[in-house]
Structures are given as structure tokens and as C-alpha cells.
Amino acid sequence: TRPNMWRILFVAPDGSRKTLRLGKMAKRSAEAIQRHVDALLAAKIAGQPMPRETAVWLDGIGDRLRARLAGVGLVGSKPRLTVDQYLAEWLVSKRLEGLKSSTLATLKHDIADAEQWFAGRLLSTVTGEDVEQFVAALRKRLSPATLAKRVQRVRQAFQDACERNLLERNPFGRIRVSSGNPAERRVYVPVQQVERVIAVCPNVHWKLLFVLSRYAGLRIPSEALLLKWGDVDWERGRMTVPSPKTERQGKPYRVIPLFPSVKPYLDQAWEITPEGEEFIFPEAWRRRSQGPAGWVNANFRTVALKILRKAEIEPWPRLWQNLRSSCESDLAATFPIATVTKWLGNSPSVALRHYVDPTDEAFERAKNWVPGTPKKRAKSGALGAQNSAQQERALICTSRKD
Structure with missing residues (x-):
């Protein structure tokens, strides 16, 4: 009776x-609902699934209309x-999307609260x-x-619920x-400290692990454990680094370059590698x-802390991340940031916010800096030393082939 x-x-x-009862709405909207009601009714009478168009429409309507239907x-x-039921289902959906076990373990840990x-x-x-109270407690x-x-x-999980x-x-x-400020958790780890740590490592592979993190900027353990000997290009002085984090x-x-600081430790690892072994690090x-928690099961942090105590060095926060960020800070002092981030596998914005800090050496050089003074480039001798190292590697490689 009412319009x-x-x-x-x-x-x-x-x-x-x-x-x-539909309530007040435009005639065109009411007619559209009627078409889907006819489709739902026909499907029920025939004992058949509803048409796809109606199923899509039903999935998108609000709670009030669905309750009336x-x-x-x-x-x-x-x-x-x-x-808790929904979050459990959400984790299952993420697994079906193909997320890695280590990522799923992280998600499960983050939504547990x-x-x-x-x-x-x-x-x-x-x-x-309710959410404000939850966040205040955390x-x-x-x-x-x-x-x-x-x-x-958790916001992401709830947003997915909205989309469903x-x-x-x-x-x-x-x-x-x-x-917060990422710089508060960032620590520059000097080379001198790292050398003391390397000196007391229990074996060649532990030495190489610290070296790859601090001198080549690899993510530990994921990138290091996936390295194969075939990834090392001795003659060209380069190394291909698998990157599970950026694979998706x-x-x-x-x-990345095969940095001179890394080569001697790769040499040592090669010498003890069994014949026919594909990977650089032990099986x-x-x-x-490869357990349910992925890379977390490697448990490198526990052993690394024991090595630091043996070297009589106070452990720094975010052990492996700060070794990697220290490497990026050193590289950024010499090479363009775009080049450095290509080598390290992140972006300039991420590097500047989370990784790169001015070193003490940079502050010392700044004491003598004058505006307009051209920036000194690395002398050709550095390049010559690199070429010499590459030639030496080529000779070693040849002898290995023989």
C-alpha cells in the first residue's frame, strides 16, 4: 500500500x-531480487544447484536480506x-594458496593471541x-x-572475512x-668483531655462514642453505643466490659479486665437500x-649465541638481520644504492628505512668534507685486485676440472 x-x-x-518482505527500495532493485528468488525456487523444486549468477549474487548480499531469504x-x-574457528579456516585457506610452511608457521604464531x-x-x-582492548593488552x-x-x-585475516x-x-x-623507529633495533656490527667470531667458529661451515651474512648480505638460514656449488661462477666472479622470500x-x-672477503671461506668449504655433493652446506x-616450521627449525641462533660467548662478545639484537644490514651499510658507502639493493634483494626505500645506517667511518670522513668537493672513487687498484682474485679463482677452477 505504501510507495x-x-x-x-x-x-x-x-x-x-x-x-x-523486501522493504523500501527502487522497483528495479525489487525486480532484480525477484529474478533470483525465482531461480532459487526453481532450483529447490528441481533438486538442482542454483545458477552460478544467483550463487554469485547470494554471496554478495548483506546479512539482513540473507536472513529474510x-x-x-x-x-x-x-x-x-x-x-578461533574462522582463523583456523583462514590458515587452511592460506596453505591452499601455496604459502610455504615457514610463512604459515609465522602466520599461525602472529594470530595466536x-x-x-x-x-x-x-x-x-x-x-x-573490543579490538582496542585487545591491542591495549598486547x-x-x-x-x-x-x-x-x-x-x-589479524587485520588482514579480518579483511579477508569482509571480502567473503x-x-x-x-x-x-x-x-x-x-x-616504532627501525633504527632503534639496528646495530652496526664492525668487521673486527665479526673476525673474532669467525676465529672461534667450530668448523668451516659455521665460518662461512657468518661470512655470507656479514660480507655478502645473505638471509640466514634460507638463502645460505639453498646455495649450490653450481651457483658459484668462479671465472666471472659472481654468485647466484636463491631467494625464497622474494620468489612470490x-x-x-x-x-651478487663473489666478494674477496667471501672467496677464501668458499675455498675451504670446497676442499672438504664430498665428491658429487650438490649443496654447499651439509645435508x-x-x-x-624441512620440518613443519620451515627455516625456524634450523635453530642457528642458539649455536651462534654460544659462539659469540666463546669469542667474549656481547650478542647484538636481531643477530642475523643486523649482520646483513651492516653489510648493506658498508656497500652503500661505496656503491650506488640502486646497485646495492639489487645485490641484497630489497628496495631502496626498504634499505634506507630498515638496513642502511651511516658508519663511524662515514662520520670521520665527513669531518674533512667541503661542499663541491668531488667524491673520491675507489682507485683502480681495487678493481685490479678484484680482477687478480678472479684470475686466481679461474686457475683454481681449472685445476679442479683437471
Whole structure:
């Protein structure tokens, strides 16, 4: 009787008369709903699946209209998932997307707090106020960087729920958590300290692990453990580094120089490598990294800390990351940042925010800097030394082939 107030009358498969009240809307919208109602009714009568177009439409409608369709028996009720049930399903969906086991282990760890905090709570009932209380509780025991990462992961999970029409809006959407200043967790590790550590390493492979991290900027353990002898181009003085972290971005590897600081330790590793061995590092190390948690199982940090104590060196934070960032800082002092980031496998913006810091040597040089003074380039002798090292490597390589 009232204008623009619509309802749909139909006879259900059991013969009963039903009324679907749509409320106030444009005639065109009501007619579109009626077409899908006819399709749902026909599918029920015939015992067949609903048409794909109707299924897509049904997946995109709001909770209110879906509840009315369920009320007249045209569709089933929308599943009422709890937060912990949904997050468990979300992890399964990520596994089906092809994420690596190490990434899945990280995701599971990052959302564990939300699973526990909201356990048994219906997903659709979580509010922005609930989220603020959750974040406030985490802030009391987590560093800003860890807090920001975990909130980011849970926000992503809830956003996926919105895209699946399980939620109308993301309660984490307006929550912003600062990760703090990355420089506060960054430490420059001097070469002198690294040499002391290398001197007390228990074997050649541990020495090479520290060397590849500090002098070549490899990610430990993922990139180091995937290195093969075939990745080392002795004659051209280059090395191909597998990069699992950037593989999904279409960058499964990168090519870096075979730095003079790295070559002697590769030599030593080659000398003890069994005939026919493909990988540079021992098979036992790689087997440990193939468990459910991926690279975390390698457990290099525990042994590394023992080595540092033996060298009587106070452990620095973010052990392997700061070795890598120290390498990038050194390289950035000599080579263009675009070149350095190609070698290290990140972007200039990431490098400047998370990796590169001015070294003490840079501050010392700045004391004598005058505006307009041309920047001194590395002398040709450095290039000559590199060429000489490459020729030496070529001779060694030839002898190995013989």
C-alpha cells in the first residue's frame, strides 16, 4: 500500500504460501531480487544447484536480506563462526594458496593471541572497542615492532572475512599501531668483531655462514642453505643466490659479486665437500629446516649465541638481520644504492628505512668534507685486485676440472 515498499509472494515446494518482505527500495532493485528468488525456487523444486549468477549474487548480499531469504526457506542460514574457528579456516585457506610452511608457521604464531583473546566469540560480534582492548593488552608485553606485525596479520585475516561477506566491516580497520623507529633495533656490527667470531667458529661451515651474512648480505638460514656449488661462477666472479622470500614476487634469485672477503671461506668449504655433493652446506642442516616450521627449525641462533660467548662478545639484537644490514651499510658507502639493493634483494626505500645506517667511518670522513668537493672513487687498484682474485679463482677452477 505504501510507495516503494515491496514484497514477493510465492508458493514453496511443500505447497505453503510464503511472503518475502523486501522493504523500501527502487522497483528495479525489487525486480532484480525477484529474478533470483525465482531461480532459487526453481532450483529447490528441481533438486538442482542454483545458477552460478544467483550463487554469485547470494554471496554478495548483506546479512539482513540473507536472513529474510533464510526465513522463507530459500537459502540456509549463514554460518555463525567464532573467531578461533574462522582463523583456523583462514590458515587452511592460506596453505591452499601455496604459502610455504615457514610463512604459515609465522602466520599461525602472529594470530595466536587473537585466537586466545577472542576464543568462543562470534566473528560477527567483534567491535572496534573490543579490538582496542585487545591491542591495549598486547601493548603491555610486546615491542612496538612485534605489536604492529601481529595487528597487521589479524587485520588482514579480518579483511579477508569482509571480502567473503562474513563481516560487513573490519573491526581492525581503524586501528593503527606504529612499528616504532627501525633504527632503534639496528646495530652496526664492525668487521673486527665479526673476525673474532669467525676465529672461534667450530668448523668451516659455521665460518662461512657468518661470512655470507656479514660480507655478502645473505638471509640466514634460507638463502645460505639453498646455495649450490653450481651457483658459484668462479671465472666471472659472481654468485647466484636463491631467494625464497622474494620468489612470490617473481624474483626467485639474484646475482651478487663473489666478494674477496667471501672467496677464501668458499675455498675451504670446497676442499672438504664430498665428491658429487650438490649443496654447499651439509645435508643435515637442510633436513632440520624441512620440518613443519620451515627455516625456524634450523635453530642457528642458539649455536651462534654460544659462539659469540666463546669469542667474549656481547650478542647484538636481531643477530642475523643486523649482520646483513651492516653489510648493506658498508656497500652503500661505496656503491650506488640502486646497485646495492639489487645485490641484497630489497628496495631502496626498504634499505634506507630498515638496513642502511651511516658508519663511524662515514662520520670521520665527513669531518674533512667541503661542499663541491668531488667524491673520491675507489682507485683502480681495487678493481685490479678484484680482477687478480678472479684470475686466481679461474686457475683454481681449472685445476679442479683437471
